[in-house]
Amino acid sequence: MSQLVTIIDYGSGNLHSAAKAFERAATESGLSSTIRVTSDTAEVRRADRIVLPGVGAFADCRRGLDAVPGMVETLEEVVRQKQRPFLGICVGMQLLASRGLEHTVTQGLGWIPGDVALIVPDDDSLKIPHMGWNTLHKQDEHALLDGIETGPEGLHAYFVHSYALIPERPEDVLALTEHGGPVTAMVARGNVAGTQFHPEKSQKLGLKLIANFLRWTP
Amino acid sequence: MTLKTRIIPCLDVKDGRVVKGVKFLDLVDAGDPVEAAKAYDAAGADELCFLDITASHEDRGILFDVVTRTAEACFMPLTVGGGVRKVEDIRALLLAGADKVSINTAAVTNRGFVKEAAEKFGGQCVVVAIDAKQVSPGRWEIFTHGGRNATGLEAVAFAREVVSLGAGELLVTSMDRDGTKSGYDLGLTERIADAVSVPVIASGGVGDLDDLVAGVRDGHASAVLAASIFHFGTYTIQQAKEHMAAAGLAMRLD
Numbered sequence: 001m002s003q004l005v006t007i008i009d010y011g012s013g014n015l016h017s018a019a020k021a022f023e024r025a026a027t028e029s030g031l032s033s034t035i036r037v038t039s040d041t042a043e044v045r046r047a048d049r050i051v052l053p054g055v056g057a058f059a060d061c062r063r064g065l066d067a068v069p070g071m072v073e074t075l076e077e078v079v080r081q082k083q084r085p086f087l088g089i090c091v092g093m094q095l096l097a098s099r100g101l102e103h104t105v106t107q108g109l110g111w112i113p114g115d116v117a118l119i120v121p122d123d124d125s126l127k128i129p130h131m132g133w134n135t136l137h138k139q140d141e142h143a144l145l146d147g148i149e150t151g152p153e154g155l156h157a158y159f160v161h162s163y164a165l166i167p168e169r170p171e172d173v174l175a176l177t178e179h180g181g182p183v184t185a186m187v188a189r190g191n192v193a194g195t196q197f198h199p200e201k202s203q204k205l206g207l208k209l210i211a212n213f214l215r216w217t218p
Numbered sequence: 219m220t221l222k223t224r225i226i227p228c229l230d231v232k233d234g235r236v237v238k239g240v241k242f243l244d245l246v247d248a249g250d251p252v253e254a255a256k257a258y259d260a261a262g263a264d265e266l267c268f269l270d271i272t273a274s275h276e277d278r279g280i281l282f283d284v285v286t287r288t289a290e291a292c293f294m295p296l297t298v299g300g301g302v303r304k305v306e307d308i309r310a311l312l313l314a315g316a317d318k319v320s321i322n323t324a325a326v327t328n329r330g331f332v333k334e335a336a337e338k339f340g341g342q343c344v345v346v347a348i349d350a351k352q353v354s355p356g357r358w359e360i361f362t363h364g365g366r367n368a369t370g371l372e373a374v375a376f377a378r379e380v381v382s383l384g385a386g387e388l389l390v391t392s393m394d395r396d397g398t399k400s401g402y403d404l405g406l407t408e409r410i411a412d413a414v415s416v417p418v419i420a421s422g423g424v425g426d427l428d429d430l431v432a433g434v435r436d437g438h439a440s441a442v443l444a445a446s447i448f449h450f451g452t453y454t455i456q457q458a459k460e461h462m463a464a465a466g467l468a469m470r471l472d
Contacts, residue, residue, distance in 0.1 A: 017289035017315045024293070056340035126221075127417045127440055129342050129386050133222045133264055133470040156222065156470045158295055160317075160342045160386075179221055201295050201317065203259070204472060 002032040005214065006047040009039045010064040010071065012054050012091070021200035022051070025210035033214055041074040049214065050075070050084060054091030058100030058116055058163065061091045062108070072109070080111070083191045085216050090161065093187060093194025097165050112187050112194070114167035121180020129162045134197075136175040136185050144186070144193055144212045148205055150175065155205035157185065157197035164196060191218035222470040223434050224264035224441035225458055226419060227448045229254055230271045231300075234280040236449065237271070252287045254449070259292040261455040264470060266292065267389075267443060269320070269347075270300030271364065282314045289315020299347055299389075308335055312343065320345040320389055323362040325380055326369055336384025345419075346385040348377060350406055351393045358406045365393040373406065374413050381414045388418045389443065395423025399446075402429060407437030419443050427453055427461040434467055 005022060007015050015037045026033040036043060044050060052075070054061045065071055079086045088096050097108040100116040108116070119130055133156035138145055149155050157177070164183045167173055174193070175186035187194045193213070199206035229236045229251050236249045255266055266288070270281045278301060285298055298311050299320025308319045319339075324331050325346045335344045349365060350358040350373040358373035377388055390410050392403030402420045411418040417440035420433035424444040433442045447453050463469040 016286075017293075020290045021293045055343065057337075060340075125438075128415055129417070130221065131342070131387060131417050132224050132440065134220070155472045159221075160295070162342070162386075198295075200293055203262075203293055206293055 002034050003048040003214070004046055005033050005035050005049045005051065006044050007035065007037045007051045007053060008044065008071065009037050010061075010068050012056060012061050012064050015053060018051075018053055018089075018200040021206065022210055022214070025207045026214055028207065029211040029214070031211065031214045039068050039071070041068070041070045044071070044074050045078055047078065048084060050079060050086045052086070052088045052092035052095065054089065054093075054095060056091060058091060058094055058102040058108075059104055059106040061095060062100065062106050065095065075109070079192060083218070085213065085218055086192045087213050088192075088194035089200070090196060090198055093196055094163065094165050096187065096192065096194055097167075100163070102163050111192050112165065112167050112172050112189060113169065114165055114172070116163050116165050119162060119164050119179060119183055123180045126180040129160055130179040130183065131160045133157065134159055134177045134179070134185075136177055138175050139173050140171075142174050142188055143216050144188065144209060145175070146212050148208050148212075156202070157195070157199070157205050158201040159185075159197045161196060165194075220468045221440075222264070222468050223462060224419075225430070225455055225462075226265045226267050226297075226441055226443045227258050227263050227455070228267040228269060228421070228443050228445045229449075230269050230445060231281060231284060232271055234284055249449075251284050252291065255288040255292050255296075258448070258455065259294050262459065262470070263294065263455050265295040265297060265441070267297045267320075268299070270298070282310060285311060285314040285316055297345055299345065303331070305334060305338055308339060312339060318343045318345050318387070320347045322347040322349065325385075326360055326362050326371065326376075329379065329383060332380050332385055333383040336386070341384040341386035344385050345387045345389050346380040347389040347391065348373060348410070349391050349393050352403065352406070356405070358403075358409075361393050365396070374409050377410045377414055381416050385416065387416050388414060389421055390418055390439075392422040396421075397446075398423050399425030401425060402433045402437055404432055404437045407433060407439050411438035411440075417441060427458055430458055431462055431465040431467065434462070435465070
């Protein structure tokens, strides 16, 4: 039976190409999946897996998510209570934090306790945003990273962000990257995971990670 | 682990076809942009850039179609520019599948537009394209409309200003070098890259692979943009990456 994967649409950018990346990953790995971009909470309730994307500023994304009636409550229900596999991408991952500190202090979902703060590289010549391709330093084994080479000689992920999630519990950090100091690249706790980078823009690594997510049984 | 230097092939698009102008004149048709984008995706390009070079004058609907079809086929970052003047233009391009939008003339004529765009969509997707010509030793000024119109604005001060307004990246093109194959204007690139906190893409004038190396090593650019050396098969993306890696630059080779 085909699994239903919902990519939550709350007005944060183009989700059509993200959906295409999920479709491609599903097809390439022989996983029967229906990928739906939706703002319909009933559809999210039926979903086997949930993806929360997000581009732009933290506060704008939070506002956008709150503006979809019942969506935050629905996510609490299906992700927190029903424990369905969840992936946050970029600001969609940052929203998992307790607070975002971009421009103003904004409450996050609080699923991964911590703050989203400006990256301050220890080398003045390094540019912000942290924009481009970087490698991952795995902090733990995880199904989402199966078959993905990490470390300095590993595959690259595409990042574009100025703020980063700093979890309170170090064990919530699944992978780090480096930009004048360690920067959180992935978080995971139970059925909740997030990538600061864009798997849907990360070519080889991205398609592998998406396929892993589609197979993941937390 | 370190952030890698990006190689960005740029497809100048007119009427839905790839062209490459020599100093933005004498256009030569060089193929279908979606097919070219797929080829660059497969070849390991780090990003792609579409510049709709005649967008100021002509119907742009065809560009949205090109962007949509590219975004559906290529899982890599895509920047689109040309004729971006209003918030609605940016929204339409982002919704079509662009990841970043480059603003050129409108950033010159209406600085508030850069701020509005960055506030609305986030600085990470706002690239300001700076077209500059050297007017005297150590001084470069901004030109618009494909290099036809002088503005009298000094390039480094303009770069600082648009970054303070929220631009997340600068695409710096030397109008003196564009199409000449004589290398980037390293003085211009370096001055701007050193003056701003955001990444700078060097553009205009690449003739060989050493020019790409120089853009980063001497121009302090975070990314290098080129068109004809790739479009006409003079070098492959892989050759460029290997050459730059051999010169000691951090490149993504996977």
